[in-house]
Amino acid sequence: MIEAxxxxxKSVTAGLLVxxxxxxxxxxxxxxxxFAAEYLTGIGIDLREVRVVPxxxxxIADALxxxxxxxxxxxxxxxxxxxxxxxxxxxxxxxxxxxxSEDPRVIALLQQWVKLEDMNAARRRMARIPHGAExxxxxxxxxxxxxxxxxIVMAGVPKIMQAMLSAxxxxxxxxxxxxSQAIPAGDVAEGAxxxxxxxxxxxxxxxxxxxxPSMVDGRFNNEIVVRGKDESEIAEAAAAIEAFxxxxxxxxx
Amino acid sequence: MIEAxxxxxKSVTAGLLVxxxxxxxxxxxxxxxxFAAEYLTGIGIDLREVRVVPxxxxxIADALxxxxxxxxxxxxxxxxxxxxxxxxxxxxxxxxxxxxSEDPRVIALLQQWVKLEDMNAARRRMARIPHGAExxxxxxxxxxxxxxxxxIVMAGVPKIMQAMLSAxxxxxxxxxxxxSQAIPAGDVAEGAxxxxxxxxxxxxxxxxxxxxPSMVDGRFNNEIVVRGKDESEIAEAAAAIEAFxxxxxxxxx
Numbered sequence: 001m002i003e004a005x006x007x008x009x010k011s012v013t014a015g016l017l018v019x020x021x022x023x024x025x026x027x028x029x030x031x032x033x034x035f036a037a038e039y040l041t042g043i044g045i046d047l048r049e050v051r052v053v054p055x056x057x058x059x060i061a062d063a064l065x066x067x068x069x070x071x072x073x074x075x076x077x078x079x080x081x082x083x084x085x086x087x088x089x090x091x092x093x094x095x096x097x098x099x100x101s102e103d104p105r106v107i108a109l110l111q112q113w114v115k116l117e118d119m120n121a122a123r124r125r126m127a128r129i130p131h132g133a134e135x136x137x138x139x140x141x142x143x144x145x146x147x148x149x150x151x152i153v154m155a156g157v158p159k160i161m162q163a164m165l166s167a168x169x170x171x172x173x174x175x176x177x178x179x180s181q182a183i184p185a186g187d188v189a190e191g192a193x194x195x196x197x198x199x200x201x202x203x204x205x206x207x208x209x210x211x212x213p214s215m216v217d218g219r220f221n222n223e224i225v226v227r228g229k230d231e232s233e234i235a236e237a238a239a240a241i242e243a244f245x246x247x248x249x250x251x252x253x
Numbered sequence: 254m255i256e257a258x259x260x261x262x263k264s265v266t267a268g269l270l271v272x273x274x275x276x277x278x279x280x281x282x283x284x285x286x287x288f289a290a291e292y293l294t295g296i297g298i299d300l301r302e303v304r305v306v307p308x309x310x311x312x313i314a315d316a317l318x319x320x321x322x323x324x325x326x327x328x329x330x331x332x333x334x335x336x337x338x339x340x341x342x343x344x345x346x347x348x349x350x351x352x353x354s355e356d357p358r359v360i361a362l363l364q365q366w367v368k369l370e371d372m373n374a375a376r377r378r379m380a381r382i383p384h385g386a387e388x389x390x391x392x393x394x395x396x397x398x399x400x401x402x403x404x405i406v407m408a409g410v411p412k413i414m415q416a417m418l419s420a421x422x423x424x425x426x427x428x429x430x431x432x433s434q435a436i437p438a439g440d441v442a443e444g445a446x447x448x449x450x451x452x453x454x455x456x457x458x459x460x461x462x463x464x465x466p467s468m469v470d471g472r473f474n475n476e477i478v479v480r481g482k483d484e485s486e487i488a489e490a491a492a493a494i495e496a497f498x499x500x501x502x503x504x505x506x
Contacts, residue, residue, distance in 0.1 A: 022465055024300045026291030027433065027478055033286075033305070038279030047277045049312075050305035052286070055463070059302075082444045083464040084451035114444070122447030140468070159468045180280065191335045191367070194375030198337035210308070211336040212275055215393070215412045225280055 012045045012175035015067040018052040019060055019078040019088055020156055031158045032077045039165055044174035045073065055079060060091035068095075068150055072173065075165075078156030080145065082122040089146075092153060093130035103129035106144060113142050137167040176229045181238045185211075185222040188248050196244040197224065204237045206230065265298045265428035268320040271305040272313055272331040272341050273409055284411045285330045292418055297427035298326065308332060313344035321348075321403055325426065328418075331409030333398065335375040342399075345406060346383035356382035359397060366395050390420040429482045434491045438464075438475040441501050449497040450477065457490045459483065 016036050022028040030052070037047050048071055053059045060079070067074045079088030093100035106127035114123055126143045129135070136145035136152065138160055145154045145164045154164040185193065190211055201209040207228035213220050226237045269289050275281040283305070290300050301324055306312045313332070320327045332341030346353035359380035367376055379396045382388070389398035389405060391413055398407045398417045407417040438446065443464050454462040460481035466473050479490050 018303075021461055021463055021480070022478065023286070024290055024303070025294050025431065025433065025480060026287060026289075026300075027435075028465065029287035033276070034279060034282035036279075037277055041279050047279075048307060050271075050277070050303075052303035054301060055461075081464065081466060082447040084447070084454050085461075085463045118444070120444065120448065122451075123444040125447070126444075141473070157466055157468055178278065180278065182280075191371070191373065191376040191379075194335040194337070194378070195373065198375075201337050208274055208308075208338075210274055210338045211334065212281065213334060213410055215410055220394070225275065227274070227278060 010175040012173055013048050013071040013073075014040055014045050015071040015074045016047060016050045017060070017063055017067060017074060017076040018050065018156075019055065019076055019091075020052075021054050021085070023052050023078075024054055032156070032161050035158065035162060036075060036077075036165065039162075039169075040075075041178055043169055043172070044177040045172065046175070046178055055085045055087055057087050057091045057094060060088060061095040064092065064095040064151065072150060074151045076151065076153045077161050080126070080143070080153060080155055082126050086125075088153060089128050089130060092133075092146075092148060092151060096130060096132075096148060096151075098148075099131045100128050101131070102127045103133075103135075105129075105135055109142055109144065136164050139163045139167065178227055178229060179231055179234055180225055180227040181234050183224045183226070183238055183241050183245070185224050185245055187219060188222065188245055189220065190222055192248060193224075193244060197241065200237055200240050200244075203240075204228070204233055207233060207237055209237065209241075263428040265426050266301050266324040266326075267293055267298050268324040268327045269300060269303045270313070270316055270320060270327060270329040271303065271409075272308065272329055272344075273305075274307050274338070276305050276331075277307055285409070285414050288411065288415060289328060289330075289418065292415075292422075294431055296422055296425070297430040298425065299428070299431055308338045308340055310340050310344045310347060313341060314348040317345065317348040317404065325403060327404045329404065329406045330414050333379070333396070333406060333408055335379050339378075341406060342381050342383060345386075345401060345404060349383060349385075349401060349404075351401075352384045353381050354384070355380045356386075356388075358382075358388055362395055362397065389417050392416045392420065431480055431482060432484055432487055433478055433480040434487050436477045436479070436491055436494050436498070438477050438498055440472060441475065441498055442473065443475055445501060446477075446497060450494065453490055453493050453497075456493075457481070457486055460486060460490055462490065462494075 023030045040047050051063050053063050079086045133146040133148035140160045140163045154161045210225045212223045226234050276283045293300050304316050306316050332339045386399040386401035393413045393416045407414045463478050465476045479487050
C-alpha cells in the first residue's frame with residue numbers, strides 16, 4: 001500500500017535552541033539537550049541540530065530564524081523568567097516580526113497564585129507573550145511557555161522544561177519512530193572492525209550505523225548502534241555485525 | 254598605562270562544534286560542552302556559541318564556516334575515529350577548501366603502537382589530515398587531533414577531548430579571564446527581586462548579571478551570578494545585591 005509506505009517514511013524533524021549565558025560560561029551544566037534528544041526520538045521526532053546562544057536578543061533571533069525554516073519544529077529552553085536577563089519572549093517576537101504585550105490569559109493564570117500585593121512589574125513581565133502565540137502549560141510553577149508558528153518556547157529549569165514538553169507532546173505531529181539496536185563490541189578495536197562495519201553500512205544505506213568508543217578504567221569499551229525506521233532491516237544489519245564481531249573474538253582466543 | 258588597559262579589555266572568544274548523531278538521538282549524553290565551557294572560561298577564553306550537528310559532511314562544513322569567522326577559535330569534538338561514520342577530517346578539509354591525505358607524522362605515531370600486521374586501511378584512515386594542519390597531542394590513545402586556521406579538532410571521548418584541550422591550551426591566545434561571583438538567593442522569589450536586580454544590572458553595564466532558578470525538593474532555589482572582567486566592579490555589584498536580598502529576607506521575618 002503506497003499510503004502506508006508514505007506514512008512509514010515520513011520524517012518529522014526538530015531543532016533545539018538552548019538560551020543562556022550560564023551554559024556558555026560552564027556555570028550550569030545543561031541537562032535539557034540530552035533529555036529533549038531522547039524524548040523527541042522516543043515520540044518520532046528526529047532532532048537534527050542544537051545551538052546554544054547567549055542572552056542577547058539579536059543572537060537568539062538570528063539563530064531562531066536560521067533554524068525555523070529547516071525543521072518541522074524548533075524548541076527553545078531558557079530565558080522566560082521575570083528578571084532582566086530573560087529576553088527570550090522579546091527575541092521570539094523580533095524573529096517573527098510581531099508585537100509583544102501582556103497576555104490577559106497569563107495575567108489570569110498569575111492571579112491564581114500570586115497575591116495581589118505581590119503582582120509587580122517583574123511578575124507581569126512573565127505575561128508578555130508575542131502576538132499570535134498559544135500558551136504551553138506549566139504544571140510545575142504555572143507560568144506558561146508558548147508556541148508560535150513552528151517554535152515552542154519552554155523554561156530552562158529541567159523539571160519545568162520536561163513538564164512543558166509533556167504538555168505539548170500530544171499536539172505535535174510525529175513521524176515514524178527512529179528505532180535503534182545497540183551491539184556491545186567491548187574491547188574489539190574500532191580499527192579492527194571498521195572495514196566490515198563500513199561494508200554493512202554500505203549495504204544498508206537507509207540505516208545510520210555508528211561506532212561509539214568510550215573509556216572504562218583506561219581501556220576502550222566500544223558499542224555499535226544501528227538506527228533506522230525499518231525494524232527488520234535493523235535486525236538484519238545487527239545480525240551481520242554480531243557475526244563479524246563473533247568471528248573476530250574467536251580469532252583472538 | 255594604555256597598553257595594560259588594552260590587554261585587560263581584550264576578549265578572546267570561541268565557538269564549539271559538537272559532531273555526532275549519538276548526541277542528537279539522545280544515545281550519548283554530551284559531557285564535552287560543560288567541560289569545555291568551564292575550562293575555556295577558566296583560561297580566559299569566552300565561549301560564545303555551541304552547535305551540535307549530525308555526521309553529515311555538508312552540515313559539519315556549513316556550521317564550521319558559519320562559526321569560524323565569528324570567533325577567535327572554533328573547537329570541534331567527535332568524528333575523528335577509524336569508522337565510516339567518522340567524517341570530521343573530510344568535513345574540515347571541505348570547509349577550508351584544502352586537500353586531505355595520509356599524514357606521515359600520524360603514520361609514524363600509529364606505527365609506535367599498532368602492530369605492523371594490524372595496520373589496516375581503517376587505522377590508516379585516522380592519519381588523514383587536511384593539508385596545512387598542525388597535530389594536537391593525544392596523551393591517552395595516541396591518535397592526534399589537529400589544528401588548522403583557527404579551528405581545533407578534538408576527539409569525542411571526554412577523556413581524550415580533555416587531554417587534547419590541555420595539550421593545546423598553552424598555545425592558545427587568551428584574554429582577560431571572566432570572573433564570577435555567585436550570590437545564593439535561596440527561596441527569595443525572582444519576581445520579588447527582579448526590579449532591584451535589573452537596576453543593579455543597569456548600573457553596571459560592563460557586567461553580565463544572571464538570575465538562575467533551580468528546583469530542590471519541589472521548591473525554587475535561586476542563585477544570582479555576577480560575571481565580568483573587573484574584580485572590584487563585581488564585588489561592588491555583589492554587595493549591592495546582597496544588601497537588597499538581606500532587606501527582603503528581613504521584611505519577611
